[in-house]
Amino acid sequence: MDLAILQFLKSLFKKTLIKFSQSVIIIIKVCGDNMEYKFRYNTYSDYLKNKYGEKIYKLPINIPATCPNRDGTLGYGGCIFCGEEGAGYENLSNECSVRYQIDSNSGYIRKKYKAEKFIAYFQNFSNTYVPLEKFKEYIIDSCQKDIVQISISTRPDCVKNEYLEFLKGVNKDRNVEICFELGLQTVNYHTLDKINRGHGLAEFIDAVLRIKRYGFEICVHIILDLPWDDVRDIIEAAKIISVLGIEQVKLHSLYIVKNTVLEKAYNKNEVELLSKDEYIRRAITFLEYLSPGIIIQRLIGRAPEKNTVLVNWNTSWWKIKDEIDELMDKMESFQGKKFNYMGGNILANLL
Numbered sequence: 100m101d102l103a104i105l106q107f108l109k110s111l112f113k114k115t116l117i118k119f120s121q122s123v124i125i126i127i128k129v130c131g132d133n134m135e136y137k138f139r140y141n142t143y144s145d146y147l148k149n150k151y152g153e154k155i156y157k158l159p160i161n162i163p164a165t166c167p168n169r170d171g172t173l174g175y176g177g178c179i180f181c182g183e184e185g186a187g188y189e190n191l192s193n194e195c196s197v198r199y200q201i202d203s204n205s206g207y208i209r210k211k212y213k214a215e216k217f218i219a220y221f222q223n224f225s226n227t228y229v230p231l232e233k234f235k236e237y238i239i240d241s242c243q244k245d246i247v248q249i250s251i252s253t254r255p256d257c258v259k260n261e262y263l264e265f266l267k268g269v270n271k272d273r274n275v276e277i278c279f280e281l282g283l284q285t286v287n288y289h290t291l292d293k294i295n296r297g298h299g300l301a302e303f304i305d306a307v308l309r310i311k312r313y314g315f316e317i318c319v320h321i322i323l324d325l326p327w328d329d330v331r332d333i334i335e336a337a338k339i340i341s342v343l344g345i346e347q348v349k350l351h352s353l354y355i356v357k358n359t360v361l362e363k364a365y366n367k368n369e370v371e372l373l374s375k376d377e378y379i380r381r382a383i384t385f386l387e388y389l390s391p392g393i394i395i396q397r398l399i400g401r402a403p404e405k406n407t408v409l410v411n412w413n414t415s416w417w418k419i420k421d422e423i424d425e426l427m428d429k430m431e432s433f434q435g436k437k438f439n440y441m442g443g444n445i446l447a448n449l450l
């Protein structure tokens with residue numbers, strides 16, 4: 100294909116798509132006369148739309164769960180960055196029934212976005228760290244009309260087989276998909292100790308292997324800019340997630356939430372935070388080593404200013420996302436660019 104035509108098509112595709120959607124940029128590869136194109140990374144919204152045929156919205160659900168790392172079972176105070184409200188700062192009170200939370204949140208979204216299908220997202224703290232009978236009640240209560248998936252956020256060491264067995268029945272009898280959102284944050288077990296996770300990498304691998312036996316999907320949460328990790332840890336995280344066959348990832352930066360151990364350390368200048376540019380570089384490196392089939396739920400998280408001392412370098416999450424997109428474009432980078440390490444492939448290339 101003529102180079103000038105290629106350049107023209109590249110700019111045309113790029114401009115149209117950037118205008119159409121800020122979240123994706125197209126790349127074009129030329130193989131002889133055939134032109135292929137694909138997104139730089141797999142976006143969650145596209146994945147859901149392809150899977151369910153329409154836009155799907157997540158409904159946060161807050162149940163009275165806590166965490167063994169907070170209630171004294173494994174430790175007190177939790178992970179050094181975890182605030183009193185956990186992750187669910189947008190949630191309704193956990194005193195409201197699951198049914199009420201679903202009705203209330205879906206009613207609003209239904210009206211505003213004309214949405215029809217939803218994911219019931221048990222978001223806050225460790226949602227499998229409640230007695231099994233209570234867990235069953237909450238899950239059954241969430242199996243409402245138009246709920247296509249139940250997503251359960253928890254710690255890897257709180258995934259017990261009895262809970263998985265129960266969910267297998269729900270998946271089959273209620274025709275609703277199950278997804279686990281596992282907090283890992285880093286694959287570096289020395290850093291896991293530093294942030295007081297209370298579990299190591301092995302517990303995470305164990306949970307993933309057992310969840311996968313039930314055929315449920317898994318989304319892993321990773322913090323890319325933990326100051327005790329270097330880029331080698333980020334590469335290893337992408338590789339471990341890929342080789343385990345995990346389906347989705349959520350990437351976050353390190354927030355300083357008020358009244359946390361991290362806030363105290365930060366105020367005493369004991370923690371040196373990484374820069375926004377370093378986060379962006381790490382995000383791109385992570386994506387390049389990640390299997391091209393994995394879905395990116397988030398490239399960067401968000402948290403309300405009122406609860407935090409510092410979040411995302413006082414920059415809005417979508418600006419950081421745009422910067423990642425732009426740099427990937429400039430570097431001609433894409434998800435899976437360096438995904439060459441499985442199945443003995445590196446060795447095969449040398450022979």
Ligand code: SF4
Binds near residue numbers: 165254
């Ligand atoms: S495991 Fe999750 S809920 Fe528990 S302390 Fe850590 S961040 Fe908070």
